[in-house]
Amino acid sequence: MDPLADLLQGVRAHSAAFCHAILQPPWALRIADGARLALASALRGHAWIVPDHGEPVLLDTGDIAIVKGPDHYTVGDDPATAPDVIVRPGNRLTTLDGTDVTEALRLAPRTSGHSPDGSTTVASGTYQVDGEVSDRLLNVLPDIVVVRRSDGPAPVMDLLAQEVGGEGPGQQIVLDRLLDLALIATLRAWFARPEAHAPGWYLAQGDPLIGPALRLIHDAPAHPWTVASMAGKVGASRATFARRFADLVGEPPLTYLTGWRIALAADLLRRSDLTIDSVARQVGYANAFALSVAFKRVRGVSPSQHRTGVTVNGGLTIHHRQPTVDA
Structure with missing residues (x-):
């Protein structure tokens, strides 16, 4: 294997915590699942990723972000919008006071929101990464990596958008593999950019x-x-x-x-x-x-x-x- 392939072996999706959120402004989610790595894309509309420390980052339609954890952060329609829902491990959703609203907000399998007619759709998947080998990859990434649609794996994300609402045979495996492909393609697109300062081994x-x-x-x-x-x-x-x-x-x-x-x-x-x-x-x-x-x-x-x-x-x-x- 090459170094990137080896480092990604510990960052593969296995029954990934995959989420499809349909949202209507104003909206904001507090991401508190503790995942070491997350991949998110605005399939429709836009989203802001707001770290607790650092500048907010805008995701336009089709852009993809890789976010390093386990620190928590907020995703919303505007950096100033206060979150009213917390995303916890396993895509469990609660209010700020801890009330579980997972089922109340479920629109379909793996899809959540107040209404299916929302103007924004965000797809995300989280990886509970551990291990020294995978850390060699995570350590060379900034806290938030953004690859614009024009530079990223648009076909993979289009397939994700088509598959996320389905319930066909082997659906979870399909989503896992598509998520892996999206992560790999996004990393390759990121490292190809001069500002990424790709590591020497890459x-x-x-x-x-x-x-x-x-x-x-x-x-x-x-x-x-x-x-x-x-x-x-x-x-x-x-x-x-x-x-x-x-x-x-x-x-x-x-x-x-x-x-x-x-x-x-x-x-x-x-x-x-x-x-x-x-x-x-x-x-x-x-x-x-x-x-x-x-x-x-x-x-x-x-x-x-x-x-x-x-x-x-x-x-x-x-x-x-x-x-x-x-x-």
């Missing part, structure tokens, strides 16, 4: 020397790679390969390899019951000791400390950040 995928080398690393991270062996595989001298890799990716080949191995190990430690020795061998280290040395050098904690879900810094135990809580 830009380097198109290079005739470094692109194949990145795929070698991602296809076989446990292989005993050296700079010389990678250079030989792509038909370059060791010095030329090392220099070009560092120039394009932004770090030396073995540093990139180590970072990828440690990210894979971090996810295996959290998601499996494998021993540290087994994890080490799966990602290219001879034994648990070798992995522990590398893991602590890169992350500042041991594999066993990482597995417990805390970070130790100067003797203090710091729990991972939790999303803010709305009433």
Whole structure:
């Protein structure tokens, strides 16, 4: 696989929390589902995305936004409109005082609103992303990415609009896959823009020397790679390969390899019951000791400390950040 494909493996929609909202101004929704990643598009009309910290962003018809969480934010017809509905995990809708209005606002399966005649339609899907591998993708994205209809995956969003109200066989799988396609196409469209400042590993995928080398690393991270062996595989001298890799990716080949191995190990430690020795061998280290040395050098904690879900810094135990809580 290429780096983007690997990073997206943990950001796939599986029974995605997909929502189709039909709205009439004035309207505003407080998004408090804690999702790490959300994709939204104004299929009809427009919508403003209003973060708690930062400038509001306008979505015109057909535009697509990718929003990083888990912090909460507001979506409305105008940045000044106060929300009267809170969107909670699982697309559960409540009033500001906590009264559940999910069924009261349901117009059809996966469709909510006060009336089917509203002038604005917003489609969205949320991803409960976790894992160090996926974080390598999220960490290079701004809090809000917007791709205009003229630059984005319009055909995919048109298909989403057609499918969202249906109840045919395999409907959820269809929506999941369309949501995945929309996310991938939107990311590719975003990274193609100069202002996106795409990471080196993304830009380097198109290079005739470094692109194949990145795929070698991602296809076989446990292989005993050296700079010389990678250079030989792509038909370059060791010095030329090392220099070009560092120039394009932004770090030396073995540093990139180590970072990828440690990210894979971090996810295996959290998601499996494998021993540290087994994890080490799966990602290219001879034994648990070798992995522990590398893991602590890169992350500042041991594999066993990482597995417990805390970070130790100067003797203090710091729990991972939790999303803010709305009433």
